[in-house]
Amino acid sequence: MTPAARIAAAVALLEAVEATPQRPADATANDFFRARRYIGSGDRRAVAERAWGVVRQRLRLEWWLRRTAPGGQPTPRRLLAAHLLLAEGWNWRGVEEAFPGGRFNAEPLDAAERAALKPLAGAPPVHPEMPEHVRLNLPEWVLPAFRDRFGDRLAEEAAAMERPAPLDLRANLLRTTREAAAASLAAEGIATEPTPFSPWGLRLRQRRPITGTAAFREGLVEVQDEGSQLIALLADARPGMRVADFCAGAGGKTLAMAATMRNKGRLVACDVSAVRLEGAVRRLRRAGVDNAERHLLEPGDRWGKRRQAGFDRVLVDAPCTGTGTWRRNPDARLRTGPGDLAELSGKQGKILDSAADLVRPGGRLVYATCSILPEEDEGQMDAFLGRRPDYAPVPLAALWPALCPGVPSPETDSSGPYLVTSPGRHGTDGFFAAVLERQG
Numbered sequence: 001m002t003p004a005a006r007i008a009a010a011v012a013l014l015e016a017v018e019a020t021p022q023r024p025a026d027a028t029a030n031d032f033f034r035a036r037r038y039i040g041s042g043d044r045r046a047v048a049e050r051a052w053g054v055v056r057q058r059l060r061l062e063w064w065l066r067r068t069a070p071g072g073q074p075t076p077r078r079l080l081a082a083h084l085l086l087a088e089g090w091n092w093r094g095v096e097e098a099f100p101g102g103r104f105n106a107e108p109l110d111a112a113e114r115a116a117l118k119p120l121a122g123a124p125p126v127h128p129e130m131p132e133h134v135r136l137n138l139p140e141w142v143l144p145a146f147r148d149r150f151g152d153r154l155a156e157e158a159a160a161m162e163r164p165a166p167l168d169l170r171a172n173l174l175r176t177t178r179e180a181a182a183a184s185l186a187a188e189g190i191a192t193e194p195t196p197f198s199p200w201g202l203r204l205r206q207r208r209p210i211t212g213t214a215a216f217r218e219g220l221v222e223v224q225d226e227g228s229q230l231i232a233l234l235a236d237a238r239p240g241m242r243v244a245d246f247c248a249g250a251g252g253k254t255l256a257m258a259a260t261m262r263n264k265g266r267l268v269a270c271d272v273s274a275v276r277l278e279g280a281v282r283r284l285r286r287a288g289v290d291n292a293e294r295h296l297l298e299p300g301d302r303w304g305k306r307r308q309a310g311f312d313r314v315l316v317d318a319p320c321t322g323t324g325t326w327r328r329n330p331d332a333r334l335r336t337g338p339g340d341l342a343e344l345s346g347k348q349g350k351i352l353d354s355a356a357d358l359v360r361p362g363g364r365l366v367y368a369t370c371s372i373l374p375e376e377d378e379g380q381m382d383a384f385l386g387r388r389p390d391y392a393p394v395p396l397a398a399l400w401p402a403l404c405p406g407v408p409s410p411e412t413d414s415s416g417p418y419l420v421t422s423p424g425r426h427g428t429d430g431f432f433a434a435v436l437e438r439q440g
């Protein structure tokens, strides 16, 4: 593809993303490229990277365009050209030439577009007159909650959320060790380093596709952010236990817990989504897990009633706003709003109440989110502990030394008894996890 054709394709991809604003952008991108198989993998990567760059910077690009052309719409063409000028450092001439018209290329910029864009040449992406949330590249509605969470580290965390996430793998101890998995990847030309907190984690030095490697196909490694690995670690599922992964999805944490259980005991992966649970089947097989079963939770289901107090561990990896994963899903910060938070908070409380009854006295309920909004995290725990005096938190500081001997704990001064990870401080996604013990 010529550089101009790549620009045109990135504009078309952004238009497709805009046309389905509630759909995750990567799902739209998959359809987009499937319908254009003639776009080779190098071009596909370049087109997607540029489009995601625009999505990542959208709040700032829009601010600039509203300033230079107050009545004009921030169309995908304008946003992309603004991105070239502000974020990629292109000069004005280069941008004009990137829209040459003709077959496979974007139409030339018209007079209104030129008037809106030309003043952006040489301008900095962040302007001192931007409102704080635009400067930080965060939607306005999360600002108070993010400030509660991060205090004077807010700018540092917001900046970390703008950087693309590294690719983390979890060595599957059912099949290998972390060292052997790293050696196997290295033999295939993929350099990794151990993650600082998770005893199973390997971080790629450079982002590379890994699903084609023998190490992945043979189930030696699974893709999983280090923060997510820590949640499975905190569940402390041991061989012979009865364990329920209540919101198992496609089994990311089920797989990790099967490994700590060494395939011994009973592990049930539950979810309300048959499609997501089905997604776990191949992963479980590849990982060599044979102690896990799946259960689809349905309305009126008596499964939970029959298993009250039947589990040593119940993990609730709750549906949440996903605000902790914004560095990974740049479009999510544009799609998520306060209405989602209200709806999800209600759901989280209900899920916790159902899951809590499954835990035996002396057993543990582990509640986790990939959100950094206190309302979904500590707020949810305060409300739950108010409703359920038979539960008490087990502080992270008490759990960590036995789970990870010799490794410094990821706890922070402000995280209280809970695990709170963040991109700026830990280099992971933003996760929250609480371990609650049911009193005997």
Ligand SMILES: C[S@@+](CC[C@H](N)C(=O)[O-])C[C@H]1O[C@@H](n2cnc3c(N)ncnc32)[C@H](O)[C@@H]1O
Binding pocket: 228, 246, 247, 248, 249, 250, 251, 252, 253, 254, 270, 271, 272, 273, 276, 297, 317, 318, 319, 320, 351
């Ligand atoms: C954060 S995702 C789980 C991710 C998964 N544990 C992993 O590690 O890959 C939350 C899951 O909760 C499920 N869910 C939503 N409502 C639920 C409910 N009422 N009971 C159980 N699971 C639910 C969703 O279908 C989704 O798969």
